[in-house]
Amino acid sequence: DAGITQSPRHKVTETGTPVTLRCHQTENHRYMYWYRQDPGHGLRLIHYSYGVKDTDKGEVSDGYSVSRSKTEDFLLTLESATSSQTSVYFCATTSGGAIGTGELFFGEGSRLTVL
Amino acid sequence: SQQGEEDPQALSIQEGENATMNCSYKTSINNLQWYRQNSGRGLVHLILIRSNEREKHSGRLRVTLDTSKKSSSLLITASRAADTASYFCATDAGRGGSEKLVFGKGMKLTVNP
Numbered sequence: 001d002a003g004i005t006q007s008p009r010h011k012v013t014e015t016g017t018p019v020t021l022r023c024h025q026t027e028n029h030r031y032m033y034w035y036r037q038d039p040g041h042g043l044r045l046i047h048y049s050y051g052v053k054d055t056d057k058g059e060v061s062d063g064y065s066v067s068r069s070k071t072e073d074f075l076l077t078l079e080s081a082t083s084s085q086t087s088v089y090f091c092a093t094t095s096g097g098a099i100g101t102g103e104l105f106f107g108e109g110s111r112l113t114v115l
Numbered sequence: 116s117q118q119g120e121e122d123p124q125a126l127s128i129q130e131g132e133n134a135t136m137n138c139s140y141k142t143s144i145n146n147l148q149w150y151r152q153n154s155g156r157g158l159v160h161l162i163l164i165r166s167n168e169r170e171k172h173s174g175r176l177r178v179t180l181d182t183s184k185k186s187s188s189l190l191i192t193a194s195r196a197a198d199t200a201s202y203f204c205a206t207d208a209g210r211g212g213s214e215k216l217v218f219g220k221g222m223k224l225t226v227n228p
Contacts, residue, residue, distance in 0.1 A: 004157075031214050033215075033216075035218070040220065041220060042218050042219055042220035042221050043158075043203065043218040043221075044218075045215060045216075045217065048214075048215060050214060058215070059217075090157055090158070094214070101145070101146070101207035101214050101215065101216045102163075103148070103163060104148075104160060104205075106157035106159070107157055108156060109156070
């Protein structure tokens, strides 16, 4: 299995508090992603990174920011958590494909509840 | 917005039967991938099929791709209870070799022993 670790795995927080989720990989993959998974919506891309300090927005990026200061770490921050951000968050990585996107490797998920 | 849409959304079969899942997508792609997710776990890659391929096999899995219809199917033969999971198709953005994957909403397969 690819070495992708997400922390924390579970978190309960209150509306308005900042939250940071961490994704750590040991695969030296260039690309890293944050998705959220909600019933009825499947997985939706929040932000992704194509290298150290290189990030871009996905389809549901409002209210989220990311940082990648090292190849192995990709942080997702909710500056001021809202109840609509209650979700399961997945980190994924890939080294990239020869053509298009290669196989993604996923972490086990971080379940966030915002009260 | 979602690129791929799986059909049916849920399927319940008996062990030993075949399971077929379909995926439709909207724009041109470089490749299409299928993933499995067991309850409470992360997604696991099953198979990737490139836009210039029509069929691909991996063990009990058979994937077809019809780019003219913008559709793909995943066939699991001789299903087992352990195949019970959610299955997702995912496509990349196509033009320019984008490194983003867009997932469908998923399909829940239940294999009854």
